[in-house]
Amino acid sequence: MSEIPDWENLNVINRNKEKGHVSTISYIDQKTALKKSKSIFFKSLKGTWKFHWVPKPSDRPVDFHKSNYDVKEWDEIQVPGTFELQGYGMPYYLATSYPPALRKRRAPNIDKKDNPVGSYKQSVRIPKEWKDREIFIHFAGVKSAFYLWVNSQEVGYSQGSMTPAEFNITNYLKSGNNQIAVEVYKWSDGSYLEDQDFWFLGGIFRDVFLYSKPKVFVRDYFARCDFDENYNDAELKIRVNIKNTLEKSIKGYKLETSLLDHSTKAVESDPILISHVKIPGSSDLVLDLEAFIRKPMKWSAETPYLYHLLLKLINPKGEVEEILHNRLGFCKVEIKDSQIFINGQSVIFKGVNHHDFDPETGCTVPYERMVQDVKIMKQNNINAVRTSHYPADTRFYDLCDEYGLYVLDEANLEAHGFMGDIYLKKKLKDKWSTSAVDRMERMVELNKNHPSIFMWSLGNEACFGPPHYKMKEAALRIDSTRPIHYENDLNLEVSDVFSTMYFTPQKMEKVGKLETVKYRFPNGSISPETYADKPYIQCEYAHAMGNSLGNFQAFMDVFEKYPNCVGGFIWDFVDQGLSKTTDNGKKYWAYGGDFGDKPNSSNFCINGIVRPDRTPNPSLFEVKKVYQNISVEAIDLVTGDVKIHNKYRFLNAKFLKIEWEVTGNGEMLKQGSIPSKSIEPLSSKRITIPYEKPDLSPGVEYHLLLKFSLKKATLWGEKGYVVAWEQFELPYKIAETETIPLDLPAVELEYTEKEIKVVGRDFTITFGKSSGVLESYTFNNIPIVSYPLHPNFWRAPIDNDNLKRVVSYNYPSLGWLIPANSWKNASENRSIKKIRVDKISSDVKLVEVTMKFPKNRELYKTTYTIDGKGEILVEVEFKPSKELMRLGMQMLLNEDLKHFKWFGRGPHETYEDRKTGAQLGIYSASVEDLIHDYVYPQENGNRTDVRWITVTNDEGKGFKITDYKGTLLNFSAWPYTQDELEKAEHIHELPRKDNITFNIDYRQRGVGGDSPALPTVHEEYKLKKDVTYSYSFKIIPLI
Template sequence: MSEKFDWENCGFIGQNKSPPHNTLMPFSTVESALNSEREDSPFYQSLNGQWQFNWVEKPADRPVDFFKPDFDTSKWDNIIVPSNWQLEGYGIPIYSNIKYPYSISLKKKEIPKIDHNYNPVGSYKREFIVSEDWAAREIFLHFAGVKSAFYIWINGKKVGYSQGSMTPAEFNITEFVEVGTNTISVEVYRWSDGSYLEDQDMWRFSGIYRDVFLFSTPKIHLRDFFVYCEFDEFYNDAILKLRAKVRNFGNLLAKAYKIELILYQPGGVLFETESKMVRDFNLGSESEILIYVWSKVSNPEKWSAEEPNLYDVIITLRDDNNKIIEVEHCKFGFRQVEIKNSQILINGKPILLKGVNRHEHDPDHGRAIPFERMEEDVRLMKQYNINAVRTSHYPNHPKFYELCDKYGIYVMDECNIESHGLRNILPKSDSQWTTTCIDRMIRMVERDKNHPCIFMWSLGNEAGFGDNFRDMRDAALEIDSTRGFHYEGDHQIEIADVFSTMYTVPKEFEKAGQYKWTRPDWFVRRIGPKLYKDKPRMLCEYAHAMGNSLGNFQKYMDIFEKYDNCVGGFIWDFVDQGITKIDEDKIGYWVYGGDFGDEPNDGNFCCNGIFLPNRLPNPSAFEVKKVYQNIKVLPVNLIEGHFSIHNKFIFKSLDFVDLVWEFTADGDIIQNDVITDLNIGPGEIIEITIPIKEPEIIAYKEYFLKISFKLKEDALWADQGHVVAWDQYQIPFKPQATLYLDQDSIPELFLEELDETIKVSNPQFSLNFSKKSGRIKSLTINNKEMIVAPLTPNFWRAPIDNDLGVLSFAPGILKPFVKRRLNRWKRANRWQRLTKISFERLNNKVVRITTKSRIPLGLSPIVAVYTIFGSGDIHISVGFTPRVNMIRFGMQMSIHQEYNNVEWYGRGSHETMFDRKSGAAIGVYSKPVNEMIHDYVKPQENGNRTDVRWFTLTNNEREGLLIQSFSPSLLNFSVWPYSMLDLETAQHINELPKRDYVTVNIDYKQKGVGGDWPALARTHKEFKLKGFKKYTYSYRIKIIEKEIEDIKQLLEYELPL
């Protein structure tokens, strides 16, 4: 039997670690504490940077004596700290959602056994200098995050051991160091028994991935403090409270000391409290005292995510001669959290959580996420109207919370406990896991308790339920009783203060708003209203945003706003967890699970973000921004320009934005103005009049009014002019009589039947139909061929992640059947068979060609009617009744690459889908073909635009094609610089070729993308293309000649059909 080590003993989680405390740093003066970052303190020394490094696959091969001063490390590599060693070339990252890596035993009798033959060990070593100034001080070594377990030596002497990888490990190394040069050695294990509680849906990285630093303190040290407040019943005045722990590390006799809290407004202006917050105390040698200080504060500025007002708290320790011993500083926001009437209250007002889950991830640095990336993430949240974040599923870097305090984001802080793959076994009520569960909870709460952004503690994620969670809550309550608790795994809502579930579909979620019996998850039994009647209803994960997803998102917000007890939720999730790679052609792309040869893996299931790994928005981000916006415009009388404006902010007036309106005709601005004096208070609704003037009505034109709200001035999180919210409405002016194409102006057409084709032509253009397939196979303009591949009915799309998700979750024995069912419309595309083609000359200027085709899934034939005019207009009408639900109903062709300039009138400018389009305004947009696509991490159907009236494809001489909708349903269209087969077979974006043609999709619609459940479409019925229903749509293709200066003049008439 192999030896059992510390790192597979769940009863041994640390050795010689200092007790946890809040994030702090000593200063010597009030001025320096107020005006400096922690890293600028003379008592701080960073150990980030180059370390010597050695890596082995198993513990038996590690350099056992490397910590000894005389051990030769001259041939070792160097590695940057912080970093994940897998991204520095040592071992491979593993991406897994639920399955534990193979090194972790899943046999119940063996838990917590780690495979000794594959448990990589990283040995780190470097020197550091202790200055003479620190000689009489206590010296601490702080690791902000090391995964998964590690030992530490100083100058060859063992200091201690730690596991619990997402909170700090700190050691008092005073007795181990000396003034001058010292050596530190750290031995890190990839897996430990702690890994059983770290089965989160993420990359399994390891190493010293957060900051390492030294700090020194005086012998009398403010070791920990908690600053909090309690408001009066009117939420005007507050009692400011301090709970502090002061420790004497020396052996001096008992002596008198003083602690004082001073409050400063921004800019260093003293803010008076009702009484001085000072407390005298005595402290003996090698002892610790707990001190409370409080005072009333009159009408302070409050903190909320909308108005994140922060004060500076300075805490000073003085001796009996009033000499400063130590000064500590923290930011503080006056904020009170309560749960009342099934709502979450901030400062007495109910809030709505417009949230997102966020993994710590950087495409180049993994979990060693730079500060600049954290700040970018917070700024993006503010810019896209996200007001809350869940730190899924572990405590984040301390700096992230400071940014949320500063910018204004509500944070659900989550404990580093997830045993998803073994949650039916551990930790539950198993006493061998109690110590580590409680330790992880305490260390999170102690570290983060001073942050006003944190409104709730979460006990973990997908880890079952039992006594260990009850004990965790009790332990946390002893530290902080000012916040509530969340735990989705508490299905009977016994200890959680909110009724929280994952991926509950809108219809089922609404039942809780109505206080009905509900079954929130497929594996949870029904829950009655008696159980949750006093609990806010929350979705800790919803709207799974994997790839081309986030359909029907507005439905959730409608429910949140309709029912007071439905307090919002957190989208899954913020950013795609792709990792950057450069291929041999120096093309950058992102990789995902399995691309490193990692097993087990869950492929691209790590890419669920509304933002790409580099933080460019996925199309779903624009939907989030629109649905989450806090200003709503509703029409009162469209013709008269009367509208109501609802300020949905809870604490904030609208005096920080300008109202900018644009009145357009077919995308052209005909009137616009700005309203600057929006004095609309929080929650208020007022009516305004936009002075639009009725234009000279033109038959074919549409008139829209778009009202936007833009920042008046630069904000911390966005520049002046940033659009905070917008709405758009069509103005229903009485239409004028339709203008038809003058038949006298139409050139004559020639019709010719050949052996294999039917040819329709005149000197300006020529059109050829295949008599075998019934398809347009050639279109020439002035003897110049446009078409590369024929115009063909199309029922298939390159599968999106939600189309394929059912295949991922299907049992192995059913996968062939599921795959065959998924691909049936793909096969239908290939099996189209022409049954009839006919043609007739309506007159010498108009020819009509009708085709009928059969496919196996059709209840009726596909009937396509082509009416060709001598003017170069081709009117196409297509009808079909399917036997089963369709994926897509449209037509596809390829044209030459030179026609790569796109302009359209419809929703834009980004990609939209049938059930995800409210975030895009109607307008006229233009882009080159290469910018019409969207590069999802894993290639899939992309680039669609909805509600399209017309679009053009032209070359640089402005020759090309106009495609115009002739259907009430309007068009969907997309263009790609590659083929659908390329899109379907490529696994990464660098595998997509740039073809010498453009693929053009002209669609009625494709089914919605869904997204209620992880990687499962669950398309809502109104966004399906249903079987046994007849579908028809029509459009015209118009030849554009370079002599035409304004393409819009081609839209002035209808065809005389």
């Protein structure tokens, strides 16, 4: 019987690998350590390596690790980086199942004909300053398993992709050039634990470096704190592990511990602690240190104050052996009263899930991209991030500490492909414990000093069983200061919080009220006896796939209403589209299937509030508004009295500048600012905005806008950056009385076999007898409408509409939910029942068209009233027999009518259930500015609450559409047709037409977003069947 390869053997996860620990890079002096300058005891191995790739293990160059093996003709590859995105092999995207190489009913086996192997080789010289020191090699991340050789000698083996693998290579080195050889297997038994709704990629994808330590060195340390009952004074507790690699005992060493403030001034005494060290040969010493700190500055996401912690190891001669540096935050996490408290204050986590992702390099993320991500989060009022579904790059945690983000740190454990398989869950019950515990321990050991981490997660969607009990026990042995999270713990046996995914606001409210809640459909439920004492958190909610994130405000309303509902994490931050180029040079963002990967989950990886390049999706503006920490309540808008609510937990609102504007029909009338107000956290203050009542005009809407901006620049925002705003309609309005113009030019009617023409002095308007719609409109011989204005009830399906595509990849059992497409071609299949023409007067004519649509019981009626000025009043009445996607009209515009200006919500795209984050105002845009290129093309570019819109050419000629009698309109315009939009699967497949598609709508169905790619639009945002809808608008020539 052949020997089981390590990469299929559940009993082998590491060989000769160092235990997990925090970063312990040595510095030679305090100045260098504080500046985090490059240490002389650190050597990066980033760059070009020699490389050879094969599709299966049997083809690999077995002896390549030997020093005499010639690799001159090998390719070169960048490290860090993945195989696939440098031209070797195929990326796979699957959301909930395994690629073909992973056969779940044969787990932990791997298909030996489909397991790519990458062989890496590099030469390195050891710096002379490292003589007589211990030398380690550090791999920050390798997917998914690898062997290491140094100078032809095997050093060790590792798997577990998302935490570092370190090896002590001191005894394998020689003077001069040293050869490092690494053999990486894309798949291993560990891959079954890494089915994480992400791209399956392979290679050395995170940093690789060497570092050296003295023979006696600090191996690990854990700094934490405790506060007195008033959270004023703190006890700093540090557990330090010092290792003696010498065979003889050592004594006379001492460890000095210093604490410096942000400006590097010593806190208390310097050092605050001196510990004498005596260690037997080849042994470790653990020191438990404590220091009393008077009134330290406390760390929170709002006030991310960091101290400098220095550990200085000194030998008996008084020489500094090494200095270690860490940024320390005083932060205590507690669960009390079914809430999560940070330094004694309850917190609402306004979070987002975050994958390590870059469109060019996949899971190899440049530092600049991490900084960009953190800044975007802070700028948009996001205060928390979940590292879904594995530990992030260590530099990301440093940024969260520095900028201020709460982190739910998640272990590298997801076995989604096993989730629904009862047979496998029983068969594999405890076989994965060793791997699971190792992953948990290494995450906690690595990241335990980060104040930003408020909770550890045991993983995601990895069933539930013995491994999770053991993982929690392992975590608590290392760190008992933070709670434990696991969403799949349905009976809350190990999780310290009640965590769910994709509960609707209505379900969340049941939790807030401590009611029994249906959980894990179709038959499960959880009672308040089980969860009442635990905080409730949504580890995933508000699924942001494509045009989504509807009714987002409803979630925040629940979080703010019920104290036990402590927040959640949007799914997710970034569209995970990989950069790809067509044969003719067009770049686009690729998703599952675009690399020939079969099976795949299509575009289910495109779920972000930002696009792959981090430009905003429209949902980001909604997030910023809903998550903002200042709200304003109108008390008496006649006198300008309002109440400002400061929702910050730790910040006084005086750091914000307050500005106000009064507008009339979107035009600026008055503006000003008021002195900043001292409003304590979670407090309110009533103030008066010093505006005067404007001179009122009939029919004008008056609005007050309040803006709150940064008085000083921060790490993430410039001075003047607006963090919150509120807008109110002022109670000043004079009704506009409709005046009937006198002495208008006469209007005549002309009939042909196919047309009805309404002819005025300056215009001709044509209706088709067979089409029943307005087909053309010229004014002063200039075409205003050149193409039919026809009814439209359909939209190019958004991801939350397009169940047919989504369920075929992910949820085949939900096929019954796919809605009928009965409205898609309804307009072109209409039948004209009646056209009535009335002569109201010599200067006003009426055309009334009644039409019938397939499978609809009621008739559709449109009335056009045309006066001598050429103005058209359009009135529509309709009672649908089935729910509608939209109710409106569509036509093509001549290419020169490309300038759009409107009074409504903007400037960005909005929909009925996603418009909280858009202000009412007057905005201008080209057609290219109006559209939004979702990675997977779909309905886009809508604007809501529109009072009027002008469509003009370069000379300002065209037409204006105004709402009539308070009918607020929607509009959109695209440089392609609706049919082309629906057929396209990538942005580059959308043609750019000379003509422009123009939509003028009463309303559209909302976009939804409560659940992943399901039609979860709330009732109030639907266009319901058997309801009579009516709307009206005017078309006015601008010539």
